[in-house]
Amino acid sequence: MKRNIQKLAQQEYDLLIVGGGINGAVCAWDATLRGLKVALLERGDFGGATSSNSAKIAHSGVRYLQHADFKRMRESISERATLMQIAPHLIDVQPYLLPIYGHGIKGLETMTLYFAIYDLLSKDKRRVKDSARCIPNCQILSKQEVLEMWSSLDPDNLTGGAIWYEGQIHNTERLLLSYLLSASERGTEIANYVEVVEFIQSDNVVVGVEAKDLISGQTIKVRAKTVLNACGPWIVKTLNLSREQFKDYDLHASKAFSFITRPLTNDHAVVFPIKPMYRDPQAIVNKKSSLAFAIPWRGYSLVGSLHLPCEDDPERVSISEEEIQTYIDLINEGYPEGKLRREDVHHVLWGIIPGDREGSAAPMKHYRILDHAKEDGLEGLVSVVGVKYTTSRDVAQKTIDLVFRKLGQVSPLPSTKNTPLWGGEIEYLDLFMNQAIEQESDQLSPEVVRNLVRKYGSAYQEILxxxxxxxxxxxxxxxxxxxxxxxxxxxxxxxxxxxxxxxxxxxxxxxxxxxxxxxxxxxxxxxxxxxxxxxxxxxxxxxxxxxxxxxxxxxxxxxxx
Structure with missing residues (x-):
C-alpha cells in the first residue's frame, strides 16, 4: 500500500471515497471485491479522528433488547461472528459479569428471561469454524457465585448475576488497516494526508474532487463516476465544499471517551452503573443509570465510555482535565471497589462521533445512507454515516449496493462476509500460534512472535x-x-x-x-x-x-x- 498521487490524478474511478475511517475503509474493501475501480482519500491519517474512539468491543448489541430493537441486535450478533471469522487474530472472546439486584424489572427473574431471549436470537455465535473461539451461551449465577467472583461487591439486595460474552478487539487500528491493505492488494488507490478542497461539478452532477496533498503541497483533480462522503461528523462540512445548498440533515456531534487504567479487574469485564449523561427516550425501561464497563485489555483495564454534548467545531474539541475528573468520580460512584485515582489513568481514547440530536450527549443510534440525487437533486454523490465499528461491514454492503444502483450496474454478490481480511488466513488460531512460535524459536522469543501474530496474523512473516x-x-x-x-x-x-x-x-x-x-x-x-x-x-x-x-x-x- 503506497501513496501514488500522480496515478490518482491520471485515472477516472467508478468510486471515490472521501474519508479513511472505519466506514470508508470497509466501503473501499467491499466495492473493490465487487469489481469497481476505487480510490480513497483521507485528509489526516487512517482512523485518526472518529475511529480513534472505540471501546474495542465487537459487540452483540445485548443492550438493544431494552429498546425491543431485535433487528439491530441481530445485525450486531451476525457482524460480531463475521469479524471473528475474517480477522480471527484480532479478536478474543471476553466474558462480562453483571451483578443483579432485587426482583423487579431489573431483577433476577426478569434478567434471566432477558438473557434467555438473547441466547435464542444469537444463533450466529456458533458460526465460527474454530470451536475454541465460539461464543458460549449466557450463564445465570447465584448470589454466592457472584460474590466468589467479585468479593468486594456490596451484597445488600444482591440476588444473583449474569455472564455473557463479547468479542474483544486486540487492536482496532490494525483492524481498520487490514481493510485498507486488503483493498489495496485488489487494486484500490489509497492516500492519506490528501485533503479534498472542492467538488468538481458538471451542472448538477459531481464528477470528482480537487484535492491537496498535504505532504508535498501539490493540488490534483481526481475524477470519479460516484463520490462517497464517509467523513463521519465532518459530513456536513464536506458537503459544503459543493456549490449546492443542501437540506438540513439534522446531523450533530457527540464527544465520547474511554480510559486506559491500571488493572481494575481480572479475567472478567465487570459491569457497573453510572449516572446517565443523557436521557434515552427510546428505552422501554426507564433507566436511572447507564452501564459502564471495566474490561481487561492487554494488561490494563479499558473503562468506558462517557458521552458528552459537543456543538463546537470538531477541529477545536478536546477532553478537559475537568471532564477527566468528572468521569473518574462517576466511575468511583458506580464501582467504588476500583478506587480509581487520577494517576491510575494512563491514556484517554476519544473522538467526535455522530450525535443523536442537538445539545444531547447521546450518540446516534442508527446509520444513515444518503443519496443526494433524491435528497438534494445532486447526482454522483452519496454520503454514509455509521455508528458502530462492529456493524461497519453491513453498513458498507448496503452503501455499495446503492453505489451500484447509481452506476446503473448489476452488482455481483457481496463477499466481504466470507473473505478473510489481510492477515486473516487462519483457520485455527491456537494451532497457528503454536506453529509460528516453534518455527521462529531460533531468532525470536515466544512473546515477540505471539505479539506479531496478534497484530499481523497470517502476514506476520512479511514483517520478519x-x-x-x-x-x-x-x-x-x-x-x-x-x-x-x-x-x-x-x-x-x-x-x-x-x-x-x-x-x-x-x-x-x-x-x-x-x-x-x-x-x-x-x-x-x-x-x-x-x-x-x-x-x-x-x-x-x-x-x-x-x-x-x-x-x-x-x-x-x-x-x-
Missing part, C-alpha cells in the same frame, strides 16, 4: 522478512512489545508519514499511554533514516507525539536534542 535486510530490526523497542521491523513496515507498506502514525496506529507502541522517551527516540530515528528527516524535523515529530496525548508525559526529555 525485513530481518534479512537488517537483523537489528528484530530488536524489541525498550519497554514495549514492538520490534523495529514493524516501524519499517509501517513506513514502507502502510503509508506511515508521521511519527504519530506509527506510535498510535501502525504499532502498539503508544496505544495504551505514553511509551517513554527512549522507545520514542528509537522509533523517530528509524523514521528519520527512512524518510530523510533532519534533526529539526525529528524534534518536531517528537513534540507532536507528546501533544497528541490528553494525558501528557511528566518529563520533557523527549523534546531535548
Amino acid at each position: 522478512g525485513y530481518l534479512d535486510e537488517n537483523p537489528a530490526w528484530g530488536v524489541v523497542l525498550p519497554n514495549s512489545d514492538v520490534i523495529q521491523a514493524e516501524i519499517i513496515h509501517g513506513i514502507r507498506e502502510e503509508m506511515a508519514e508521521k511519527l504519530v502514525d506509527v506510535v498510535f496506529r501502525r504499532t502498539d507502541l503508544g496505544s495504551a499511554g505514553y511509551p517513554g522517551d527512549e522507545p520514542l527516540r528509537v522509533c523517530a530515528q528509524l523514521m528519520a533514516g527512512e524518510l530523510g528527516w533532519n534533526e529539526a524535523d525529528t524534534e518536531a515529530e517528537l513534540r507532536n507525539v507528546v501533544d497528541s496525548y490528553i494525558i501528557r508525559p511528566k518529563t520533557e526529555m523527549v523534546c531535548q536534542p
Whole structure:
C-alpha cells in the first residue's frame, strides 16, 4: 500500500471515497471485491479522528433488547461472528459479569428471561469454524457465585448475576488497516494526508474532487463516476465544499471517551452503573443509570465510555482535565471497589462521533445512507454515516449496493462476509500460534512472535522478512512489545508519514499511554533514516507525539536534542 498521487490524478474511478475511517475503509474493501475501480482519500491519517474512539468491543448489541430493537441486535450478533471469522487474530472472546439486584424489572427473574431471549436470537455465535473461539451461551449465577467472583461487591439486595460474552478487539487500528491493505492488494488507490478542497461539478452532477496533498503541497483533480462522503461528523462540512445548498440533515456531534487504567479487574469485564449523561427516550425501561464497563485489555483495564454534548467545531474539541475528573468520580460512584485515582489513568481514547440530536450527549443510534440525487437533486454523490465499528461491514454492503444502483450496474454478490481480511488466513488460531512460535524459536522469543501474530496474523512473516535486510530490526523497542521491523513496515507498506502514525496506529507502541522517551527516540530515528528527516524535523515529530496525548508525559526529555 503506497501513496501514488500522480496515478490518482491520471485515472477516472467508478468510486471515490472521501474519508479513511472505519466506514470508508470497509466501503473501499467491499466495492473493490465487487469489481469497481476505487480510490480513497483521507485528509489526516487512517482512523485518526472518529475511529480513534472505540471501546474495542465487537459487540452483540445485548443492550438493544431494552429498546425491543431485535433487528439491530441481530445485525450486531451476525457482524460480531463475521469479524471473528475474517480477522480471527484480532479478536478474543471476553466474558462480562453483571451483578443483579432485587426482583423487579431489573431483577433476577426478569434478567434471566432477558438473557434467555438473547441466547435464542444469537444463533450466529456458533458460526465460527474454530470451536475454541465460539461464543458460549449466557450463564445465570447465584448470589454466592457472584460474590466468589467479585468479593468486594456490596451484597445488600444482591440476588444473583449474569455472564455473557463479547468479542474483544486486540487492536482496532490494525483492524481498520487490514481493510485498507486488503483493498489495496485488489487494486484500490489509497492516500492519506490528501485533503479534498472542492467538488468538481458538471451542472448538477459531481464528477470528482480537487484535492491537496498535504505532504508535498501539490493540488490534483481526481475524477470519479460516484463520490462517497464517509467523513463521519465532518459530513456536513464536506458537503459544503459543493456549490449546492443542501437540506438540513439534522446531523450533530457527540464527544465520547474511554480510559486506559491500571488493572481494575481480572479475567472478567465487570459491569457497573453510572449516572446517565443523557436521557434515552427510546428505552422501554426507564433507566436511572447507564452501564459502564471495566474490561481487561492487554494488561490494563479499558473503562468506558462517557458521552458528552459537543456543538463546537470538531477541529477545536478536546477532553478537559475537568471532564477527566468528572468521569473518574462517576466511575468511583458506580464501582467504588476500583478506587480509581487520577494517576491510575494512563491514556484517554476519544473522538467526535455522530450525535443523536442537538445539545444531547447521546450518540446516534442508527446509520444513515444518503443519496443526494433524491435528497438534494445532486447526482454522483452519496454520503454514509455509521455508528458502530462492529456493524461497519453491513453498513458498507448496503452503501455499495446503492453505489451500484447509481452506476446503473448489476452488482455481483457481496463477499466481504466470507473473505478473510489481510492477515486473516487462519483457520485455527491456537494451532497457528503454536506453529509460528516453534518455527521462529531460533531468532525470536515466544512473546515477540505471539505479539506479531496478534497484530499481523497470517502476514506476520512479511514483517520478519525485513530481518534479512537488517537483523537489528528484530530488536524489541525498550519497554514495549514492538520490534523495529514493524516501524519499517509501517513506513514502507502502510503509508506511515508521521511519527504519530506509527506510535498510535501502525504499532502498539503508544496505544495504551505514553511509551517513554527512549522507545520514542528509537522509533523517530528509524523514521528519520527512512524518510530523510533532519534533526529539526525529528524534534518536531517528537513534540507532536507528546501533544497528541490528553494525558501528557511528566518529563520533557523527549523534546531535548
